[in-house]
Amino acid sequence: MSASPTTYDVLLDTLSDIGERTDAGMGCLEHEPAVWESRMQATCEALSSHGVLDNLERRLAEDRLGESVYARFPVQTRSTLVVPHLLLERNVFTEEELRRQMEKVRERFDEE
Amino acid sequence: MNAHHDGHHDGHHEAPGEFQIATKVSEFEILELAVRELAIEKGLFSAEDHRKFAEWADGIGPHGGSKLVAKAWVDPDFKQRLLADGTKACLEVGIDWLQPTGVGTPSDYTFFYVLENTPKVHNVIVCTLCSCYPRPVLGMSPDWYRTPNYRRRLVRRPREVLSEFGLHLPPDVEVRVHDSNQKSRFMVMPMRPEGTEGWSEEQLAEIVTRDTMIGVALPEANRTSDTKTETLVSGARRR
Numbered sequence: 295m296s297a298s299p300t301t302y303d304v305l306l307d308t309l310s311d312i313g314e315r316t317d318a319g320m321g322c323l324e325h326e327p328a329v330w331e332s333r334m335q336a337t338c339e340a341l342s343s344h345g346v347l348d349n350l351e352r353r354l355a356e357d358r359l360g361e362s363v364y365a366r367f368p369v370q371t372r373s374t375l376v377v378p379h380l381l382l383e384r385n386v387f388t389e390e391e392l393r394r395q396m397e398k399v400r401e402r403f404d405e406e
Numbered sequence: 407m408n409a410h411h412d413g414h415h416d417g418h419h420e421a422p423g424e425f426q427i428a429t430k431v432s433e434f435e436i437l438e439l440a441v442r443e444l445a446i447e448k449g450l451f452s453a454e455d456h457r458k459f460a461e462w463a464d465g466i467g468p469h470g471g472s473k474l475v476a477k478a479w480v481d482p483d484f485k486q487r488l489l490a491d492g493t494k495a496c497l498e499v500g501i502d503w504l505q506p507t508g509v510g511t512p513s514d515y516t517f518f519y520v521l522e523n524t525p526k527v528h529n530v531i532v533c534t535l536c537s538c539y540p541r542p543v544l545g546m547s548p549d550w551y552r553t554p555n556y557r558r559r560l561v562r563r564p565r566e567v568l569s570e571f572g573l574h575l576p577p578d579v580e581v582r583v584h585d586s587n588q589k590s591r592f593m594v595m596p597m598r599p600e601g602t603e604g605w606s607e608e609q610l611a612e613i614v615t616r617d618t619m620i621g622v623a624l625p626e627a628n629r630t631s632d633t634k635t636e637t638l639v640s641g642a643r644r645r
Contacts, residue, residue: 305437307433308433308434308437311432311433311434325549327546328434328435329435330434330435330437330438330439331434331546332460332463332464332546333438333439333442333456333460334438334441334442335459335463335546336456336459336460336462336463337438337441337442337445337456337459339459339511339512339513340445340450340451340455340456340459341445341450341451342511342512342513343451343455343459343507343511343512344450344451344455346445346450346451348512349512349513350513350535350536350588353535353536353537354535354536356536357536357554360554361554368549369549369552369553370549371434372552374434374437374438374441375437377441378437378441381441381444381445386444386445386448386450387444387448391444392440392441392444395440395441395443395444396436396437396440398440399436399439399440399443400436403432403435403436
């Protein structure tokens with residue numbers, strides 16, 4: 295058996311924002327994709343086309359992590375969680391770097 | 407611009423849907439942007455690369471597939487070309503599977519097959535391995551299509567799953583489940599419903615909804631949008 299997957303608080307913390315929702319609640323699974331969902335898919339394609347993170351490998355990780363670490367997250371969030379999860383695992387950036395970058399983005403949003 | 411970012415909404419009672427939509431955008435929008443910006447900063451791809459894929463994604467949707475089916479319904483020669491070589495026939499309605507890079511996206515340049523429904527055969531698509539979907543003609547896949555729940559159960563008990571979508575097929579209609587893969591994408595060409603005689607291609611395209619091209623619904627003369635998958639909630643089993 296493989297070891298338990300790593301968890302990252304910076305990603306798990308987002309659950310408080312969206313609320314717990316599993317596959318069993320499939321009635322929630324019909325919605326217009328938000329812009330961030332579509333932009334995340336563009337990130338996935340860009341990563342795959344540059345050989346950084348293959349799409350199939352990512353999708354398999356979405357299944358694996360989506361049924362373990364992120365089981366309580368709605369399915370539409372999985373790419374957005376799993377891509378940084380895999381990049382953190384590969385030391386492409388650190389949890390601290392991600393947290394800092396999120397803070398920068400948040401500050402930009404809050405700036406009127 | 408973003409009163410929704412704090413998620414508190416001054417303590418008054420929001421409609422549940424309103425509250426969820428408002429709050430879910432914030433942290434995930436921030437996370438998406440942060441990841442994208444870090445990836446660009448680290449040189450994993452360029453902003454231009456991202457823009458190219460984002461613009462492509464913005465332009466695709468089920469309208470592409472609707473146009474294909476409507477044209478095939480009124481033009482038997484086109485229908486034959488579509489069934490013979492889906493990728494090539496798509497060019498006739500302005501859909502180029504080689505976009506946006508010249509070789510497609512990393513996951514979309516594949517063989518595209520259109521599956522014709524008949525009075526005795528009903529087709530439905532799935533991807534059991536991951537969530538392969540004919541995006542150039544149908545756009546982003548619905549969330550339920552990507553769930554292990556749909557993917558596992560459709561191949562095991564297709565009639566049961568279809569009935570949860572409200573599609574009850576007679577026993578003498580054969581159900582064929584087509585499992586997409588890295589190289590093959592499928593789309594269902596439903597049968598033209600009664601009551602649409604004399605309709606224009608544009609009128610016909612309106613009733614060819616996404617779900618009819620996945621195969622979990624049938625087109626009807628008075629139906630122009632897909633219903634929610636509420637029925638799947640009560641029937642859903644995790645394994």
